[in-house]
Amino acid sequence: xxxxxxxxxxxxxGDHVIIRMPSSNAKIISxxxxxxxxxxxxxxxxxxxxxxxxxxxxxxxxxxxxxxxHTLAGFDNADITEANNKEILDDxxxxxxxxxxxxxxxxxxxxxxxxxxxxIASLTENNESFDKKTEFSKSKYILxxxxxxxxxxxxxxxxxxxxxxxxxxxxxxxxRGIRPDTLxxxxxxxxxxxxxxxxxxxDGQGMIIGSLxxxxxxxxxxxxxxxxxxxxxxxxxxxxxxxxxxxxHRLYTLPWSKxxxxxxxxxxxxxxDSSIDDRSGxxxxxxxxxxxxxxxxxxxxxxxxxxxxxxxYNSKSVIERLAPYLGGSRMLVVYDQSKDALLExxxxxxxxxxFLNVRLTESWLREYQVLPSRTHPMMNTxxxxxxxxxxxxxxxxxxxxxxxxx
Amino acid sequence: MSAVTMLxxxxxxIEDGDLVVxxxxxxxxxxxxxxxxxxxxxxxGSFPHDKMIGLKYGxxxxxxxxxxxxxxxxxxxxxxTQVVPHRTQILYLPDISFISLYLDLKPGKIVIESGTGSxxxxxxxxxxxxxxxxxxxxxxxELRAETARKEFIDHNLTEIVTIEHRxxxxxxxxxxxxxxxxxxxxxxxxxxxxxAKEALRRDTIGRVCxxxxxxxxxxxxxxxxxxxxxxxxxxxxxxxxxxxxRTLPLPDIEEAIGGQKVNFKLNKNDRKKRKLESGAASLAxxxxxxxxxxxxxxxxxxxxxxxxxxxxxxxxxVTSE
Numbered sequence: 013x014x015x016x017x018x019x020x021x022x023x024x025x026g027d028h029v030i031i032r033m034p035s036s037n038a039k040i041i042s043x044x045x046x047x048x049x050x051x052x053x054x055x056x057x058x059x060x061x062x063x064x065x066x067x068x069x070x071x072x073x074x075x076x077x078x079x080x081x082h083t084l085a086g087f088d089n090a091d092i093t094e095a096n097n098k099e100i101l102d103d104x105x106x107x108x109x110x111x112x113x114x115x116x117x118x119x120x121x122x123x124x125x126x127x128x129x130x131x132i133a134s135l136t137e138n139n140e141s142f143d144k145k146t147e148f149s150k151s152k153y154i155l156x157x158x159x160x161x162x163x164x165x166x167x168x169x170x171x172x173x174x175x176x177x178x179x180x181x182x183x184x185x186x187x188r189g190i191r192p193d194t195l196x197x198x199x200x201x202x203x204x205x206x207x208x209x210x211x212x213x214x215d216g217q218g219m220i221i222g223s224l225x226x227x228x229x230x231x232x233x234x235x236x237x238x239x240x241x242x243x244x245x246x247x248x249x250x251x252x253x254x255x256x257x258x259x260x261h262r263l264y265t266l267p268w269s270k271x272x273x274x275x276x277x278x279x280x281x282x283x284x285d286s287s288i289d290d291r292s293g294x295x296x297x298x299x300x301x302x303x304x305x306x307x308x309x310x311x312x313x314x315x316x317x318x319x320x321x322x323x324x325y326n327s328k329s330v331i332e333r334l335a336p337y338l339g340g341s342r343m344l345v346v347y348d349q350s351k352d353a354l355l356e357x358x359x360x361x362x363x364x365x366x367f368l369n370v371r372l373t374e375s376w377l378r379e380y381q382v383l384p385s386r387t388h389p390m391m392n393t394x395x396x397x398x399x400x401x402x403x404x405x406x407x408x409x410x411x412x413x414x415x416x417x418x
Numbered sequence: 419m420s421a422v423t424m425l426x427x428x429x430x431x432i433e434d435g436d437l438v439v440x441x442x443x444x445x446x447x448x449x450x451x452x453x454x455x456x457x458x459x460x461x462x463g464s465f466p467h468d469k470m471i472g473l474k475y476g477x478x479x480x481x482x483x484x485x486x487x488x489x490x491x492x493x494x495x496x497x498x499t500q501v502v503p504h505r506t507q508i509l510y511l512p513d514i515s516f517i518s519l520y521l522d523l524k525p526g527k528i529v530i531e532s533g534t535g536s537x538x539x540x541x542x543x544x545x546x547x548x549x550x551x552x553x554x555x556x557x558x559x560e561l562r563a564e565t566a567r568k569e570f571i572d573h574n575l576t577e578i579v580t581i582e583h584r585x586x587x588x589x590x591x592x593x594x595x596x597x598x599x600x601x602x603x604x605x606x607x608x609x610x611x612x613x614a615k616e617a618l619r620r621d622t623i624g625r626v627c628x629x630x631x632x633x634x635x636x637x638x639x640x641x642x643x644x645x646x647x648x649x650x651x652x653x654x655x656x657x658x659x660x661x662x663x664r665t666l667p668l669p670d671i672e673e674a675i676g677g678q679k680v681n682f683k684l685n686k687n688d689r690k691k692r693k694l695e696s697g698a699a700s701l702a703x704x705x706x707x708x709x710x711x712x713x714x715x716x717x718x719x720x721x722x723x724x725x726x727x728x729x730x731x732x733x734x735x736v737t738s739e
């Protein structure tokens with residue numbers, strides 16, 4: 013059979029896009045056609061230039077703020093040579109260009125009067141020790157200068173991987189320190205599939221709930237139980253979901269304080285002298301009432317296909333409240349950035365007759381540089397990416413059967 | 419229809435014809451197909467299928483003599499990975515998960531996999547891309563291809579998975595411009611890079627992952643990817659560490675100075691009792707004269723290496739405006 017393809021991912025007005033700069037620094041922008049996007053020393057471009065483009069290219073910023081796809085050089089052909097650093101002294105005078113001269117080059121580059129390649133060529137020509145360097149270190153020198161002077165960027169799709177990676181690097185506190193590999197394991201362990209019904213607690217601003225939403229489609233549901241009156245799932249708004257699709261059909265939210273709420277019939281009546289404001293207010297409250305009623309019905313139907321928890325509260329107390337809504341032979345997955353917060357939960361689950369195959373795990377991730385003759389682990393890496401407790405929930409009758417047979 | 423649709427629809431109740439995972443302990447699980455009149459016999463006793471049919475998934479089944487019990491679980495790709503009969507080295511959860519997220523697998527995606535191997539990853543891919551996506555999987559070993567084909571039929575996956583017996587290193591995938599992602603688990607992945615490029619869509623970003631145990635394979639694959647115009651070549655290793663948690667006394671040395679003898683080694687009964695108590699105990703509860711604390715340590719054995727994961731992207735073709 014021939015499967016039909018998804019539409020190509022094209023950057024649209026209003027989308028969020030991650031912009032990775034030559035320095036590896038990154039920022040998220042919301043694309044408005046009339047805006048200009050400033051990347052500091054890496055230049056400024058018109059947002060409208062990105063609209064309609066696909067992901068996967070590196071763009072070079074040209075004079076006037078237009079952008080052109082730029083083919084990356086790919087691997088250099090540096091190889092092991094006779095050269096070594098025996099003759100190289102750590103001498104600041106090796107560079108013959110003065111500070112002022114370099115500053116002038118930078119200004120010319122920013123205004124678009126000189127290309128990054130030209131600056132780098134000028135820097136290497138005027139560097140006395142450049143020729144003495146090994147091929148490897150010449151390549152490294154050029155790479156370092158490119159990171160400083162290239163006026164280019166890579167637009168990245170706010171996919172779950174890219175977004176989690178972005179927050180993990182620049183604002184880990186927002187997402188409770190969850191690293192993409194750990195998040196990926198949560199999605200597998202929870203067995204999230206297109207029309208799964210998932211009950212979730214995510215105090216990490218919706219990074220986990222957002223990722224659950226990407227793995228479900230028509231028929232699937234995620235119910236988020238949250239603190240306060242209104243949920244704060246800020247991470248989701250960067251994921252470019254069609255708004256009505258998510259809000260109306262796939263994501264339901266419920267405050268903890270309403271978990272045991274009893275619905276009263278909606279009784280607010282309009283009088284003859286009600287203003288337009290009164291009417292729209294009543295309509296809003298009626299919608300809220302209906303939504304809450306639907307959400308409570310869904311929760312109380314129980315038999316959820318997965319329970320996923322990342323909470324600032326004691327996770328054991330959260331499980332005690334929510335496990336009754338989880339179906340039999342379905343997965344419980346609890347995340348925390350600190351192992352200590354999970355110890356009591358883990359020990360308790362191990363003893364519980366309602367759970368099976370309880371595990372406490374930590375993911376370990378290592379990135380490598382792969383270059384011809386220079387393959388090695390990265391010198392810097394993250395210290396940790398969080399911990400997971402997972403368990404299989406048994407059917408509610410399992411315990412009863414066990415008692416009656418013993 | 420009673421055959422279980424294992425990956426994209428959970429069921430609540432066990433029916434005749436269902437594939438069920440029988441869980442004895444974490445190291446001992448097996449799959450059986452429910453058949454009226456059949457009996458499962460193992461060292462824990464006899465378990466007639468008739469007594470299992472009608473139970474909820476996640477129930478405990480007791481043996482005929484009432485002494486033994488097993489748990490009856492719904493199959494999932496994760497459980498399948500643990501019970502699949504190994505025809506080859508298989509992929510496990512950490513790699514499966516990381517690759518799936520990196521390749522951005524979700525409902526609707528079209529994926530190419532080679533080789534199929536024991537089908538461990540195939541089941542997980544199918545779960546993530548169903549019901550609108552499709553997996554084309556290729557296996558050059560004829561018997562393995564047939565075994566996997568049979569499993570996909572048994573597991574009701576034929577709508578989502580197409581398997582082909584084909585040597586992709588010699589003959590390519592025979593697919594042009596259709597795939598969102600290509601996964602290579604081959605002895606010489608560099609020889610499949612050209613046909614991977616051909617198989618990927620050119621109207622949107624394409625992603626590729628090569629799974630190789632040896633660093634030399636990574637280097638050759640990376641060179642081939644670079645030569646064929648793939649970009650953002652990155653390589654990772656991902657493993658998981660299991661922890662054990664115990665509640666143990668952690669007294670001050672003052673107790674020893676005062677002549678007290680603390681029993682650090684727990685006998686079996688005490689261990690059981692302590693385990694039970696630990697359920698209710700707080701992190702540093704008091705018990706007797708010594709304070710007890712909950713302590714975690716990594717499991718004694720862990721997997722030290724599976725494979726290196728090399729990723730790259732293929733930028734769409736730029737159409738002139």
